Amino acid sequence: xSEQLLPGYIIxxxxxxxxxxxxxxxxxxxxxxxxxxxxxxxxxxxKQYFSSDTPLxxxxxxxxxxAGSREQGSNKESLSxxxxxxxxCLWVGNAIDQVHGNRHAHIFILYVVPEHRRRGIGxxxxxxxxxxxxxxxxRQIGLxxxxxxxxxxxxxxxxxxxxxxxxxxxxLSAEK
Numbered sequence: 001x002s003e004q005l006l007p008g009y010i011i012x013x014x015x016x017x018x019x020x021x022x023x024x025x026x027x028x029x030x031x032x033x034x035x036x037x038x039x040x041x042x043x044x045x046x047k048q049y050f051s052s053d054t055p056l057x058x059x060x061x062x063x064x065x066x067a068g069s070r071e072q073g074s075n076k077e078s079l080s081x082x083x084x085x086x087x088x089c090l091w092v093g094n095a096i097d098q099v100h101g102n103r104h105a106h107i108f109i110l111y112v113v114p115e116h117r118r119r120g121i122g123x124x125x126x127x128x129x130x131x132x133x134x135x136x137x138x139r140q141i142g143l144x145x146x147x148x149x150x151x152x153x154x155x156x157x158x159x160x161x162x163x164x165x166x167x168x169x170x171x172l173s174a175e176k
Contacts, residue, residue: 005059006124014056014089022046022056022109025089029111033146049093049108057128059088059112059121088112090125092132095142105133107143110152117151126159 002012014022026042050056088111095106107129112121133141144167145152 002060004062005128006120008062009059009087009121009124010062011057011059011125011128014058016050016052018056018058019046019050021086022050022089022091025086025111026109028113029109032114033149050091054091054093054108055132056092057090057125058086059090059125060086087116088121088125090129092129097140097142102139104138104140104142105129105136107141110143122152122155123159126155 002010005011023043023046026046027039030037030039030042090110091108093106093108094103096102097104110122110125112125130141142164143156143161145156147153
């Protein structure tokens with residue numbers, strides 16, 4: 001079942017049968033931020049965490065359901081399939097608030113294909129997931145965003161998200 005997300009766009013709940021499409025969207029997300037890296041390990045992430053307990057939503061253009069296409073002049077696989085052509089995805093899991101111990105929604109991925117950015121889709125998806133989380137009794141939503149992803153950081157700041165903790169890394173040398 002689908003519903004209108006914004007004028008011209010519908011949102012529909014995905015299924016666990018769409019694992020390969022989710023993986024393509026995840027790979028595209030990371031390739032946009034880190035162009036020359038190998039993201040084959042993301043298949044393991046999807047395999048480990050994607051289930052009926054971690055909802056997935058797709059955004060499609062109204063009237064475009066059933067229109068599959070191939071990217072012209074690209075060796076990347078299309079982000080569409082024979083049954084639909086999503087232009088955005090939202091995948092949500094569960095996390096535990098380490099301060100209070102409460103379960104809450106955690107956004108694994110929110111991705112809008114570049115051709116459809118700056119049209120309010122990301123903002124609409126965030127409002128959608130916030131309403132979904134409120135309805136199921138969550139008191140907060142968590143997400144992780146790369147510091148270099150300025151458009152996403154700006155959106156989340158505008159929507160009232162605040163930094164609660166910083167994930168820090170130190171790369172270690174394998175040499176001794």
